[in-house]
Amino acid sequence: MAIPKILLYYVFTPLADPEAVRLWQRDLCESLGLRGRILISADGLNGTVGGDLPAIKRYLRKTRDYAPFKHLDVKWSEGSGLDEQGRSLDFPRLVVKVRDEIVSFGAPGELRVDTNGVVGGGAKLSPAELHTLVGERGEEVVFFDGRNAFEAQIGRFQNAIVPDVANTREFVAELESGKYDHLKDKPVVTYCTGGIRCEVLSSLMTERGFGEVYQLDGGVVRYGEAFGDDGLWNGSLYVFDQRMSLDFSDHTAVIGHCFLCGEPTKNMLNCRDLSCREQLVVCPSCVLAEAPACPAHADTHAEA
Numbered sequence: 001m002a003i004p005k006i007l008l009y010y011v012f013t014p015l016a017d018p019e020a021v022r023l024w025q026r027d028l029c030e031s032l033g034l035r036g037r038i039l040i041s042a043d044g045l046n047g048t049v050g051g052d053l054p055a056i057k058r059y060l061r062k063t064r065d066y067a068p069f070k071h072l073d074v075k076w077s078e079g080s081g082l083d084e085q086g087r088s089l090d091f092p093r094l095v096v097k098v099r100d101e102i103v104s105f106g107a108p109g110e111l112r113v114d115t116n117g118v119v120g121g122g123a124k125l126s127p128a129e130l131h132t133l134v135g136e137r138g139e140e141v142v143f144f145d146g147r148n149a150f151e152a153q154i155g156r157f158q159n160a161i162v163p164d165v166a167n168t169r170e171f172v173a174e175l176e177s178g179k180y181d182h183l184k185d186k187p188v189v190t191y192c193t194g195g196i197r198c199e200v201l202s203s204l205m206t207e208r209g210f211g212e213v214y215q216l217d218g219g220v221v222r223y224g225e226a227f228g229d230d231g232l233w234n235g236s237l238y239v240f241d242q243r244m245s246l247d248f249s250d251h252t253a254v255i256g257h258c259f260l261c262g263e264p265t266k267n268m269l270n271c272r273d274l275s276c277r278e279q280l281v282v283c284p285s286c287v288l289a290e291a292p293a294c295p296a297h298a299d300t301h302a303e304a
Helices: 018-032 053-064 127-140 149-153 168-175 196-207 219-227 284-289 295-303
Strands: 004-012 035-041 044-052 073-078 094-098 123-125 142-145 155-157 187-191 212-216 233-235 268-270 279-281
Touching: 004 053, 004 196, 018 035, 018 044, 018 053, 018 094, 044 053, 073 219, 123 127, 127 187, 127 212, 127 219, 142 149, 142 155, 149 155, 149 279, 168 196, 187 196, 187 219, 196 212, 212 219, 219 233
Parallel strands: 035 094, 123 212, 142 187, 187 212
Antiparallel strands: 004 044, 004 073, 035 044, 155 233, 268 279
16 A cells, blocks of 8 residues: 655765755656655755655665765654655645755855764754753743744744844854844753754854854754653644645644634635735634735735
């Protein structure tokens, strides 16, 4: 029986020829019938691919056979299904690209990477170590969300600071705005979906004078695997594929609210304006009534 799976992974390591890696990864995925999105830079590899379990396992084994990718950080999750050709329903196609950054913070010159990963990043905490830190330091510990602000609307750590950013490229200006200078002498735990954004964010924070910076190793995905909804996480986890969100148990709290009617929901959709990339929290009832649009495009649609 076909088993749909999704693999989320990354590794920071110097790559001499990112274009050669791109061609190899594209051909490997195509030969295995995998779909998803893979980004490659001189600093490493970042990807999410979906498909049948045997194909995913073969992909992972062959990718790890390449020495720089031996220590690939991976997280597994359930896929929503496969089509008649055994291809993932969670991704419309396969995209493999070379970029200046595998996480687009707009600061490629700042990031330092060696064979051991990011240089100068925050200390990594396993989910259990995070609980130990909170147990020892209590409310002194500050959770700092390393994701886009809209992602936190349906799930976040308790009492987390959620920077007002629409994408990762806005983080540098946000950090340099002075809004968070009062945190520079506190224990700050950065977190994100799978851990990769915090590898970079924690190094940017350390470089800007934050004295005690940590990063949640493996991100919210690994934390959810360890503690489900019986720890410090609250709500659903937004994901960048057609599933839109993940729940870690059968008692996940619904903390999002429909921006149109205010009803509790975790449902998210793109703004109906094709030129807009904004994600909206909107309940199924309001979606049925009228395709949602963000405030910036609502009036335009009404006039049309």
